[in-house]
Amino acid sequence: MREYSIAAIPADGIGPEVIAAGIRVLEALETRLGDVKFNFKSFDWGSNYYKKHGVMMPADGLKQLKPFDAIYFGAVGAPDVPDHITLWGLRLPICQGFDQYANVRPTKILPGIKSPLRDVGPGDLDWVIVRENSEGEYAGNGGRVHRGLPEEVATETSVFTRVGCERVLRFAFRLAQSRPRKHLTVSTKSNAQRHAMVMWDEIAEQVSKEFPDVTWDKTLVDAMTVRMTLNPKSLDTIVASNLQADILSDLAGALAGSLGVAPTANIDPERRYPSMFEPIHGSAFDITGKGIANPVASFWTAVQMLDHLGEQDGAARIMRAVEKVTGAGVLTPDVGGKNNTKDVTDAVIDAIHSSNL
Numbered sequence: 537m538r539e540y541s542i543a544a545i546p547a548d549g550i551g552p553e554v555i556a557a558g559i560r561v562l563e564a565l566e567t568r569l570g571d572v573k574f575n576f577k578s579f580d581w582g583s584n585y586y587k588k589h590g591v592m593m594p595a596d597g598l599k600q601l602k603p604f605d606a607i608y609f610g611a612v613g614a615p616d617v618p619d620h621i622t623l624w625g626l627r628l629p630i631c632q633g634f635d636q637y638a639n640v641r642p643t644k645i646l647p648g649i650k651s652p653l654r655d656v657g658p659g660d661l662d663w664v665i666v667r668e669n670s671e672g673e674y675a676g677n678g679g680r681v682h683r684g685l686p687e688e689v690a691t692e693t694s695v696f697t698r699v700g701c702e703r704v705l706r707f708a709f710r711l712a713q714s715r716p717r718k719h720l721t722v723s724t725k726s727n728a729q730r731h732a733m734v735m736w737d738e739i740a741e742q743v744s745k746e747f748p749d750v751t752w753d754k755t756l757v758d759a760m761t762v763r764m765t766l767n768p769k770s771l772d773t774i775v776a777s778n779l780q781a782d783i784l785s786d787l788a789g790a791l792a793g794s795l796g797v798a799p800t801a802n803i804d805p806e807r808r809y810p811s812m813f814e815p816i817h818g819s820a821f822d823i824t825g826k827g828i829a830n831p832v833a834s835f836w837t838a839v840q841m842l843d844h845l846g847e848q849d850g851a852a853r854i855m856r857a858v859e860k861v862t863g864a865g866v867l868t869p870d871v872g873g874k875n876n877t878k879d880v881t882d883a884v885i886d887a888i889h890s891s892n893l
């Protein structure tokens with residue numbers, strides 16, 4: 537029996553709804569495969585914890601998470617807690633504390649789901665965005681702090697290190713190399729940001745020499761939004777800085793039909809710490825408690841988690857089950873369907889058990 541310990545942090549809004557659905561699917565996979573076991577431990581950290589204790593997680597939170605094989609994370613954000621507190625109090629300390637410097641965001645159009653782009657269907661848009669996840673614009677060491685004074689000047693300093701750029705670019709080239717098209721697009725803004733982004737371009741040039749079989753090109757981030765919208769087939773693997781890739785991947789999620797299907801993995805490629813797997817979407821207050829959250833992003837990120845743990849067969853089985861279910865039109869309202877979270881989850885579980893999958 538192969539056993540994995542998984543820390544579940546469902547947190548806020550629809551987080552608990554989609555993580556519970558994901559755990560049901562992983563448990564179905566356990567039953568189906570018979571030789572793998574997931575030991576889940578759930579942590580009640582998040583905005584409700586903050587309202588009771590004044591912090592999003594306990595001071596020794598990272599120490600508690602360190603022994604786990606992976607972290608399965610829902611979403612943070614509550615209407616009555618400022619967003620920078622929820623983000624900087626839980627998600628970012630985990631990403632940064634565990635040096636999960638490669639954030640991997642696959643996007644493709646799933647069967648049965650319509651892209652808002654005209655004449656674009658499954659196969660026309662199949663990307664992986666790699667987001668630098670440890671520094672850059674989210675370095676978090678602003679020089680002058682915002683205090684609300686009338687005469688204030690607030691700064692937000694970005695920090696790009698040669699080591700940080702090099703390791704994420706190398707990760708992205710390696711990922712591009714593992715995909716059929718072997719193509720990488722490096723997104724920067726080196727016309728305006730002439731220090732950090734010019735260094736980023738130079739390092740890309742240098743790292744590319746280690747990957748002679750990977751073709752690559754460069755596009756400025758503003759032009760990237762145009763290219764993604766008008767010429768999605770020209771892209772495959774994409775790498776960008778922390779903030780740029782954050783924005784590009786929301787666009788990617790929307791172009792693939794809904795944020796509700798977009799997953800993300802925060803990876804420590806050196807495996808010194810547990811990596812963290814989560815849907816891209818937030819806590820979605822507008823639909824919390826209605827039972828209609830799309831659980832597909834949380835299933836797809838479970839697929840990423842299994843891949844990372846070395847469970848490729850199980851990962852592929854869940855992905856095939858999800859594609860079978862979306863292709864059969866079992867969909868939540870955000871992607872034009874009439875089903876709820878439970879219908880989609882039950883259908884994916886049935887598909888996992890079916891013998892002809």
Ligand code: NAD
Nearest residue numbers: 611612613614619795796817818819820822823829830870
């Ligand atoms: P959001 O992703 O929560 O919601 C955006 C829109 O997409 C909403 O209309 C929502 O209903 C819809 N949506 C999102 N996920 C869905 C799903 N699984 N199924 C169906 N529809 C879905 O973004 P927002 O409204 O900008 O932010 C809400 C809160 O979430 C804020 O507090 C924000 O800070 C937080 N947030 C957290 C994360 C995170 O935890 N990683 C990411 C983004 C936003």
Ligand code: MN
Nearest residue numbers: 782783786816
């Ligand atoms: Mn985002």
